[in-house]
Amino acid sequence: MTVRLHxxxxxxTGNCIKIAPEVFVLDSEHINTFKEDLxxxxxxxxxxACDACPVDALTVLDEKGEQLVP
Numbered sequence: 432m433t434v435r436l437h438x439x440x441x442x443x444t445g446n447c448i449k450i451a452p453e454v455f456v457l458d459s460e461h462i463n464t465f466k467e468d469l470x471x472x473x474x475x476x477x478x479x480a481c482d483a484c485p486v487d488a489l490t491v492l493d494e495k496g497e498q499l500v501p
Contacts, residue, residue, distance in 0.1 A: 432474060432499075433492040434481060438462050440488040447489060451480035463488065 443461040447454075454472055458464045481489035481500045491500040 432477070432494065434465075434477065435490040435492070436463060436465065437488045437490070438464075440486050441484075442486055442488075444485055446483035446485065447480040450483055451477055454480065 441463045443457055443463065445457060445463075447463060448456065451472055454466060454469055454477065455463055456466050478491055478500055481491045484501075487501040489500065490498060493499055
């Protein structure tokens with residue numbers, strides 16, 4: 432699974448961080464970014480975290496490259 436972050440779209444609501452704080456963090460510009468040391472996270476919870484973005488700044492692709500979110 433691949434997660435793509437479109438920083439130019441992110442508005443920093445933190446919805447993804449509330450669901451998956453071990454994966455996402457806001458940087459000094461209040462834009463979402465990935466943490467350096469990613470802990471294991473359940474696939475469904477990661478998808479839910481990405482799907483919670485109100486502006487679709489996170490895209491999730493499965494192993495075949497098919498888009499799951501948004």
